Amino acid sequence: MLKKILSPKSCADCRVCCVFDREDIWEIPLLSEELISYIKENLDSDIKYEKQGDEYRLLMSFNDGEELSYCPVLTETGCALGDKKPFDCRVWPFRVNRISDNLCGITVSPVCECVSSVSLKKLSDFLFDNSEGESLADVMFSYVKKHPENIKPYIEKYPILAIKEM
Numbered sequence: 001m002l003k004k005i006l007s008p009k010s011c012a013d014c015r016v017c018c019v020f021d022r023e024d025i026w027e028i029p030l031l032s033e034e035l036i037s038y039i040k041e042n043l044d045s046d047i048k049y050e051k052q053g054d055e056y057r058l059l060m061s062f063n064d065g066e067e068l069s070y071c072p073v074l075t076e077t078g079c080a081l082g083d084k085k086p087f088d089c090r091v092w093p094f095r096v097n098r099i100s101d102n103l104c105g106i107t108v109s110p111v112c113e114c115v116s117s118v119s120l121k122k123l124s125d126f127l128f129d130n131s132e133g134e135s136l137a138d139v140m141f142s143y144v145k146k147h148p149e150n151i152k153p154y155i156e157k158y159p160i161l162a163i164k165e166m
């Protein structure tokens with residue numbers, strides 16, 4: 001989804017966003033029931049998860065003394081879900097945040113150094129580009145309208161690229 005601004009090679013060399021520390025638990029991607037079934041049937045029948053709203057959050061395991069845990073579907077060659085990645089991962093490092101009671105915004109996380117090094121103008125153009133159909137901004141706002149549990153809390157100073165009443 002982000003290939004115009006982020007190369008698969010950059011991600012293969014990085015994989016930062018598939019690793020979580022104990023304070024990042026709220027950032028772990030949410031998965032649909034269908035995706036959980038797919039993982040159980042094809043990748044890991046013992047996968048652990050918990051319900052969150054209408055979706056499911058994978059449970060990470062932290063070994064004693066370890067601060068970091070890898071997403072259970074991350075492999076040596078990248079995400080085992082391929083094109084089936086959950087919404088959170090398909091649009092990362094963009095995400096929808098709750099800015100106020102009635103406003104949501106699309107922000108870009110500075111954790112992804114590759115994308116956050118692109119100018120805000122270029123990111124904004126990319127987000128609103130509808131030359132090949134629905135823009136990414138529309139896709140993201142539509143998705144969280146149906147699945148509001150994917151709206152994250154806003155982190156101060158994250159650049160806001162789009163804003164919508166919802």
Ligand code: SF4
Nearest residue numbers: 011014015016017112
């Ligand atoms: S942090 Fe950015 S570059 Fe690194 S794996 Fe995630 S999306 Fe790719």
Ligand code: SF4
Nearest residue numbers: 018071073074079089
């Ligand atoms: S689902 Fe895939 S892309 Fe998302 S955090 Fe896990 S390994 Fe990474």
